[in-house]
Amino acid sequence: MLIPSDFTQKIINIIKKIPEGKVLTYGFIAKLAGNPRAARQVSWILHSSSKKYNLPWHRVISSMGKISLKSIEDCEYQKNLLEQEGIKFIDGFNLDLKEYLWKINSIEEM
DNA sequence: TTACTGACCTTTT
DNA sequence: AAAAAGGCCAGTA
Numbered sequence: 001m002l003i004p005s006d007f008t009q010k011i012i013n014i015i016k017k018i019p020e021g022k023v024l025t026y027g028f029i030a031k032l033a034g035n036p037r038a039a040r041q042v043s044w045i046l047h048s049s050s051k052k053y054n055l056p057w058h059r060v061i062s063s064m065g066k067i068s069l070k071s072i073e074d075c076e077y078q079k080n081l082l083e084q085e086g087i088k089f090i091d092g093f094n095l096d097l098k099e100y101l102w103k104i105n106s107i108e109e110m
Numbered sequence: 111t112t113a114c115t116g117a118c119c120t121t122t123t
Numbered sequence: 124a125a126a127a128a129g130g131c132c133a134g135t136a
Binding site for chain 1: 119121
Binding site for chain 1: 129130131132133134
């Protein structure tokens with residue numbers, strides 16, 4: 001596909017606008033993009049598009065406020081980036097979602 | 111080309 | 124209450 005699907009663009013659009021010091025969860029992004037159950041694709045789009053579009057992939061975490069990367073190195077790298085933005089980790093790779101989740105009701109508000 | 115996998119979340123047994 | 128399975132799309136082989 002030359003042109004990404006609609007919600008792929010929305011997802012990219014959303015991620016690009018995440019402010020520093022804030023994070024979003026996969027499910028939340030999927031929901032904003034119009035598909036509450038497409039959380040899985042968010043990760044993939046993120047993975048492939050972060051290189052091409054230079055997206056802040058480190059500001060996207062799992063719904064439990066936890067980093068869920070495969071490689072330990074990437075986890076630590078992401079943790080490091082988030083800490084540089086003022087985000088404090090509770091323990092290990094867990095952070096407080098109530099405090100750092102980007103509050104937004106819909107993409108129309110952007 | 112078709113088929114399978116992948117940084118997950120939600121709903122149903 | 125915990126556990127299992129379904130769902131969604133794009134990228135890679």
